Amino acid sequence: MKRLDANVLLAVTTLSSFILLIMTATVFAPSEPWWRYGLMGLITVLAYSLMSPMLERLMKREAQPLVSPEAPSSLAWSAIYPGVILLAALAPIVWTGIDYGLVLIVAGVWFGTTLRSAMVSVKRQQEAG
16 A cells, blocks of 8 residues: 655645635635635635746746655644644634635645645656656
8 A cells, every 4th residue: 555645645734724714714704705715715726836837947946845755854844834724714713804815815825835745746756656
């Protein structure tokens, strides 16, 4: 059985936190259409995922995974992504009636970062055999 990559697990964990943030913002924040935060999150992740490879080619750099076996502490540091998004998901519950669009955009970029890291890591594993 093949082990799951730490970058894929990080992306799944960040996705769970991101979905929780979208749900709490939708329920407790004043959004006129109820689907506004979900659409905003989806557009942010798609835009980041599409623009990131173009910027990497433009800057002539190669994407690196966030979690690397050469740096074992990178796993602990990368846990900050879903942790901060989870804390941000508590904000709409505590402070109701505030627009959380900017928080959702930042969380979407962070999820896009972990998603990109997982894709790069899986691609490297496939190339290695």
